[in-house]
Amino acid sequence: MDKDMYILGIETSCDETAASIVKNGHEIVSNVVASQIQSQQRFGGVVPEIASRHHVEQITLVIEEALAVADLEPSDLDAVAVTEGPGLVGALLIGINAAKAFAFANGLPIIGVHHIAGHIYANQLMQPMEFPLLALIVSGGHTELVLMEKHGAFKLIGETRDDAAGEAYDKVARVLGLPYPGGPHIDKLALESDEAVDFPRAWLEPDSYDFSFSGLKSAVINYKHNLEQKGEEVVPAHVAAGFQQSVVEVLTEKTLRAAKEYGVKQVIAAGGVAANKGLRASLDEVFEKEGIPFYVPPISLCTDNAAMIAAAGTSMFESGKRSTMEMNGRPGMELASWNSENK
Amino acid sequence: MIWLGIDTANTPLSVAIVKDGAILAEVNSSMAVNHSLRAMPVIEELFATVQLQPKDIDAIAVSEGPGSYTGVRIGVTIAKTLAWTLKKPLFGVSTLKVLAANAFYFDGLICPIVDARRNNVYAGVYEFANGGLTAIAEDGHFAIENLMDVLASKERPVLFVGKDVAMHEELIKERIRENAVIAPFPIQLPRASSLVFIAQQDGQEENTHAFTPEYRRIAEAEANWLMQQRKDKGRE
Ligand SMILES: [Zn+2]
Numbered sequence: 001m002d003k004d005m006y007i008l009g010i011e012t013s014c015d016e017t018a019a020s021i022v023k024n025g026h027e028i029v030s031n032v033v034a035s036q037i038q039s040q041q042r043f044g045g046v047v048p049e050i051a052s053r054h055h056v057e058q059i060t061l062v063i064e065e066a067l068a069v070a071d072l073e074p075s076d077l078d079a080v081a082v083t084e085g086p087g088l089v090g091a092l093l094i095g096i097n098a099a100k101a102f103a104f105a106n107g108l109p110i111i112g113v114h115h116i117a118g119h120i121y122a123n124q125l126m127q128p129m130e131f132p133l134l135a136l137i138v139s140g141g142h143t144e145l146v147l148m149e150k151h152g153a154f155k156l157i158g159e160t161r162d163d164a165a166g167e168a169y170d171k172v173a174r175v176l177g178l179p180y181p182g183g184p185h186i187d188k189l190a191l192e193s194d195e196a197v198d199f200p201r202a203w204l205e206p207d208s209y210d211f212s213f214s215g216l217k218s219a220v221i222n223y224k225h226n227l228e229q230k231g232e233e234v235v236p237a238h239v240a241a242g243f244q245q246s247v248v249e250v251l252t253e254k255t256l257r258a259a260k261e262y263g264v265k266q267v268i269a270a271g272g273v274a275a276n277k278g279l280r281a282s283l284d285e286v287f288e289k290e291g292i293p294f295y296v297p298p299i300s301l302c303t304d305n306a307a308m309i310a311a312a313g314t315s316m317f318e319s320g321k322r323s324t325m326e327m328n329g330r331p332g333m334e335l336a337s338w339n340s341e342n343k
Numbered sequence: 344m345i346w347l348g349i350d351t352a353n354t355p356l357s358v359a360i361v362k363d364g365a366i367l368a369e370v371n372s373s374m375a376v377n378h379s380l381r382a383m384p385v386i387e388e389l390f391a392t393v394q395l396q397p398k399d400i401d402a403i404a405v406s407e408g409p410g411s412y413t414g415v416r417i418g419v420t421i422a423k424t425l426a427w428t429l430k431k432p433l434f435g436v437s438t439l440k441v442l443a444a445n446a447f448y449f450d451g452l453i454c455p456i457v458d459a460r461r462n463n464v465y466a467g468v469y470e471f472a473n474g475g476l477t478a479i480a481e482d483g484h485f486a487i488e489n490l491m492d493v494l495a496s497k498e499r500p501v502l503f504v505g506k507d508v509a510m511h512e513e514l515i516k517e518r519i520r521e522n523a524v525i526a527p528f529p530i531q532l533p534r535a536s537s538l539v540f541i542a543q544q545d546g547q548e549e550n551t552h553a554f555t556p557e558y559r560r561i562a563e564a565e566a567n568w569l570m571q572q573r574k575d576k577g578r579e
Pocket residue numbers: 115119139271272303304
């Protein structure tokens with residue numbers, strides 16, 4: 001590469017207002033995240049209207065800081081990448097309109113990025129991606145297995161038929177009376193527990209890579225209800241451990257089976273739930289045994305951030321992808337390839 | 344001085360470029376099209392029409408609400424991002440005052456209205472005096488019935504302006520009677536050139552980073568939360 005390439009990433013799809021500058025698609029020069037978690041905790045979840053209000057307050061501040069930390073001027077940038085979807089539509093619109101206005105003012109091209117492509121490309125910031133690659137995406141809104149034959153080519157081989165893994169975590173946490181967001185609390189309780197309640201595993205059809213978590217969630221609710229009926233004590237740590245074991249076992253087994261079937265060279269995990277210690281440990285163990293390289297980005301790159309959007313945006317930019325000033329928020333956007341899937 | 348004015352607070356979209364007290368170009372529309380889709384393309388087209396670059400402008404004025412939460416946020420986000428990155432001053436103007444400016448020279452009260460659903464409106468009460476508009480009452484969120492009571496008690500002619508006036512025309516005529524004047528269609532839409540004019544008159548420069556819409560209502564979740572806090576306090 002003769003000249004360094006700098007892409008500004010902007011992400012506002014949920015409750016983090018984020019901006020980042022990534023050099024040559026893999027080197028983070030700045031990564032700024034303004035979290036709303038303290039404000040949203042009052043409501044026990046993300047309230048879309050509140051999220052949008054916070055984004056308007058933070059958006060220019062985070063972009064300014066991303067430039068300041070990187071010690072770059074807008075004229076040093078090559079393009080602006082922004083999350084186009086999926087996500088909360090009102091929240092997406094803040095990042096998109098800020099990105100469009102910034103790109104217009106500074107004469108820069110703009111690229112709309114799929115949020116999940118971003119989560120996958122967070123790995124590119126740690127080590128080069130090697131293909132074929134299998135990505136397990138687990139977050140509050142997603143549970144997917146995606147096969148990649150090369151950069152920008154995505155093949156969905158499995159997905160959840162009901163709740164996302166992160167959603168199940170949040171719901172079970174609420175049942176156990178744990179604070180929002182529930183995932184990290186369950187993970188912590190589960191790791192500390194010496195005993196685990198035996199909950200069912202949803203394997204679905206033998207050859208399926210799909211997931212289902214709503215039955216497990218119901219099983220937890222029924223278990224608690226039954227004990228309470230009998231006047232017996234519910235030990236949250238035992239429930240958390242049993243729930244987590246069921247989720248982790250299904251995610252691990254299906255990911256391993258897919259990795260072997262498709263003969264992949266690399267397995268990566270992405271998304272907020274990829275930060276779960278129990279899941280990481282389980283995947284680490286099986287893939288080490290199998291001899292397939294397995295990677296999870298550090299927690300700051302698993303949760304929503306803009307560096308991942310800039311990283312995916314760089315790959316799109318190099319493939320000649322550009323968006324127009326008509327870009328709109330796409331709350332239900334599908335993950336589409338920007339590189340032809342045929343080799 | 345070259346000014347850019349942007350109003351996306353409600354269904355209508357208006358963008359204007361004003362140079363030294365004259366309109367160079369203005370685009371007005373009132374289509375049910377998402378502002379996120381149209382606002383930036385219209386701004387881009389307008390700059391091309393007047394053959395100017397973004398950096399050529401000296402100030403930006405934006406409609407700050409009240410209105411559609413999402414609509415106001417789109418205009419405010421675009422305006423504050425442009426103002427910050429171009430290092431130009433930013434001016435926020437009441438959406439309602441912009442509408443009231445359509446009724447300059449009216450002898451009486453001017454009541455701009457934006458529908459807020461469930462028999463509620465965002466409204467203001469203005470008067471034209473000394474070449475400008477004076478607010479008689481603060482812009483706010485009102486039950487339409489209560490607003491009519493206040494206006495009827497003034498016993499003065501009231502001009503109602505805004506495209507949502509039509510939704511409440513029957514009640515207005517019933518309550519304000521012969522003092523009610525309904526603005527004709529050519530002056531029902533907000534104009535970004537008026538927005539620039541008011542920004543120049545009022546001269547209230549904003550802190551760009553901190554600038555946020557004037558929602559005139561707290562979010563529903565926040566209202567419920569506050570109510571719960573008060574209840575809990577009462578119980579203690
Ligand atoms: Zn995410």
